[in-house]
Amino acid sequence: MAKVKISVEGFKCERCSHEWVPRNFKEESAVCPKCKSPYWNRPRKKKISKKI
Ligand SMILES: [Zn+2]
Numbered sequence: 001m002a003k004v005k006i007s008v009e010g011f012k013c014e015r016c017s018h019e020w021v022p023r024n025f026k027e028e029s030a031v032c033p034k035c036k037s038p039y040w041n042r043p044r045k046k047k048i049s050k051k052i
Contacts, residue, residue: 013040 010021011029018034032040 014043
């Protein structure tokens with residue numbers, strides 16, 4: 001049998017770069033399974049600190 005690389009779609013956490021394949025694609029993971037961040041699918045916004 002020849003070895004082939006099978007690429008599976010998955011998610012990647014924007015916070016800790018953890019990648020995982022969800023069991024159910026219909027339901028996006030609420031949190032990153034590694035860092036438990038609920039914002040794993042949102043890139044970090046640049047901090048705009050405006051102190052007046
Ligand atoms: Zn994470």
